[in-house]
Amino acid sequence: MTKQRYVVALDQGTTSSRAIIFDHDARIVAVSQREFTQHYPQPGWVEHDPMEIWATQSSTLTEALAKSGIHNDEIAAIGITNQRETTVVWEKATGKPVYNAIVWQCRRTAAICEELKARGLDNYVRENTGLLLDAYFSGTKVKWILDNVEGAREKAERGELLFGTIDTWLIWKMTNGEVHVTDPTNASRTMLYNIRDLQWDGHILQELGIPASMLPQVRPSSEVYGYTTRGGGAQIPISGIAGDQQAALFGQLCFEKGMAKNTYGTGCFLLMNTGETPVKSESGLLTTIAVGPTGNVNYALEGSVFMGGATVQWLRDELRLIDDATDTGYFAGKVKDSNGVYLVPAFVGLGAPYWDPYARGAIVGLTRGANRNHIIRAALESIAYQSRDVLDAMQKDSGIRLASLKVDGGAVANDFLMQFQSDIMGTTVVRPKLIETTALGAAFLAGLAVGFWESTAELSDKFSIDREFEPALPAEQREQLYSGWQKAVTRSQHWVD
Numbered sequence: 001m002t003k004q005r006y007v008v009a010l011d012q013g014t015t016s017s018r019a020i021i022f023d024h025d026a027r028i029v030a031v032s033q034r035e036f037t038q039h040y041p042q043p044g045w046v047e048h049d050p051m052e053i054w055a056t057q058s059s060t061l062t063e064a065l066a067k068s069g070i071h072n073d074e075i076a077a078i079g080i081t082n083q084r085e086t087t088v089v090w091e092k093a094t095g096k097p098v099y100n101a102i103v104w105q106c107r108r109t110a111a112i113c114e115e116l117k118a119r120g121l122d123n124y125v126r127e128n129t130g131l132l133l134d135a136y137f138s139g140t141k142v143k144w145i146l147d148n149v150e151g152a153r154e155k156a157e158r159g160e161l162l163f164g165t166i167d168t169w170l171i172w173k174m175t176n177g178e179v180h181v182t183d184p185t186n187a188s189r190t191m192l193y194n195i196r197d198l199q200w201d202g203h204i205l206q207e208l209g210i211p212a213s214m215l216p217q218v219r220p221s222s223e224v225y226g227y228t229t230r231g232g233g234a235q236i237p238i239s240g241i242a243g244d245q246q247a248a249l250f251g252q253l254c255f256e257k258g259m260a261k262n263t264y265g266t267g268c269f270l271l272m273n274t275g276e277t278p279v280k281s282e283s284g285l286l287t288t289i290a291v292g293p294t295g296n297v298n299y300a301l302e303g304s305v306f307m308g309g310a311t312v313q314w315l316r317d318e319l320r321l322i323d324d325a326t327d328t329g330y331f332a333g334k335v336k337d338s339n340g341v342y343l344v345p346a347f348v349g350l351g352a353p354y355w356d357p358y359a360r361g362a363i364v365g366l367t368r369g370a371n372r373n374h375i376i377r378a379a380l381e382s383i384a385y386q387s388r389d390v391l392d393a394m395q396k397d398s399g400i401r402l403a404s405l406k407v408d409g410g411a412v413a414n415d416f417l418m419q420f421q422s423d424i425m426g427t428t429v430v431r432p433k434l435i436e437t438t439a440l441g442a443a444f445l446a447g448l449a450v451g452f453w454e455s456t457a458e459l460s461d462k463f464s465i466d467r468e469f470e471p472a473l474p475a476e477q478r479e480q481l482y483s484g485w486q487k488a489v490t491r492s493q494h495w496v497d
């Protein structure tokens with residue numbers, strides 16, 4: 001019998017699908033990545049084609065296996081991690097989506113949220129789901145599909161439609177429509193899940209008119225859900241699921257209360273494990289479900305920033321100021337400061353701690369001397385300022401001052417950004433050698449479920465630090481720069497009606 005020496009993580013992100021093969025030492029053996037199309041049908045709307053998500057994700061699995069020469073009977077398990085909240089509704093009988101996936105960044109349901117607030121639902125949502133009544137989460141996106149796609153509501157009421165976040169959709173496809181599941185971390189992002197009872201919330205489902213028959217079964221983040229033959233002949237267990245931010249928290253070994261990480265991908269997401277008790281935020285953070293040391297439910301405080309690395313993509317794709325994201329560090333370093341320029345990337349409104357769906361992007365402080373490098377620099381700085389906003393809120397709510405912050409995600413490769421982050425937070429920033437901690441977390445969850453790794457204690461020696469960035473900016477200058485940012489934010493708020 002072939003020895004099963006590897007675990008695969010499928011990391012379905014907002015802009016790309018990735019398959020990463022890890023060995024027992026948690027080293028990356030092979031990676032395959034494919035970008036897919038972003039659809040912007042109207043200002044503030046964002047969609048993905050679920051079939052393209054599936055096609056890119058399944059082909060990365062095939063390619064990673066082919067590239068590495070690893071046969072699928074050498075794979076002990078597959079773990080899934082995914083962009084959260086993004087909503088797919090499909091027909092049970094045919095597996096055909098009834099509409100494009102409505103992406104977490106999409107603002108189209110802001111008016112539905114207002115209506116629900118007017119009906120007094122916001123406090124109930126806060127208390128029972130840990131979230132705010134915002135268009136970010138899946139609940140109002142499902143409602144929008146049922147209200148706007150012809151015949152969808154009738155079909156849903158006849159039990160013919162299924163809902164899933166991307167984890168659910170991928171597992172459904174990988175098991176040829178046999179398994180309809182999610183895990184508590186993803187469920188906790190739908191605004192339909194009661195994070196205290198750990199059950200779908202009947203009251204919210206009723207208020208939104210969503211039939212319970214559409215919902216996946218919620219299973220622990222680390223256990224065998226089903227098997228797939230994708231990528232070859234053998235049956236591989238699918239045995240780990242976590243939303244990408246919770247997977248990164250797990251991959252950074254933040255199993256204990258008070259441990260935190262910030263991930264710099266499309267958005268930025270700062271999460272702190274608060275242990276077995278949910279902590280309510282007074283400062284605009286979310287209470288959400290994380291994964292504890294045995295794959296159990298823990299709680300976390302989360303600061304969600306909608307535009308992180310995506311701001312850099314905008315510089316590249318829309319303004320064409322750079323050819324590649326990696327160029328930003330070079331250009332930002334060519335000027336000594338941003339020359340008073342601030343860029344507030346409120347392109348899809350602002351998330352934590354402002355929660356303003358009506359904010360829009362702004363570049364302020366321009367003078368005749370402002371040039372391209374200042375704008376590039378201001379774009380990178382905006383990522384760090386937004387993370388400082390949520391760190392301040394996190395420290396206030398948790399009562400814990402972080403001596404250092406663990407970071408990961410695509411944009412942490414940028415040394416300028418990391419140094420500025422440390423400067424503007426006044427905190428040491430710790431970058432691990434392996435920045436694919438989201439995929440690593442999913443691999444850990446899947447591997448633990450099948451005994452590939454014995455326990456989380458075994459995982460800690462698989463983690464090593466690449467570099468620590470120490471704050472170098474005098475406190476007075478730091479606060480002066482930061483107050484300029486806060487002023488800039490006020491200029492972008494409540495922009496559209």
Ligand SMILES: Nc1ncnc2c1ncn2[C@@H]1O[C@H](COP(=O)(O)OP(=O)(O)O)[C@@H](O)[C@H]1O
Pocket residue numbers: 013014015016264265266267308309310311312313325326327328329409410411412413414417
């Ligand atoms: N050197 C860099 N400097 C700044 N941003 C970067 C750099 N490299 C990648 N990025 C940004 O990081 C993001 C990709 O990170 P990733 O973790 O793959 O995101 P996701 O999982 O959200 O798709 C992109 O938005 C990209 O613009």
Ligand SMILES: O=P(O)(O)OC[C@H](O)CO
Pocket residue numbers: 012013014015082083084085104243244245265266267268304
């Ligand atoms: O695609 P990412 O990595 O930016 O993550 C998206 C988040 O899960 C949205 O909540």
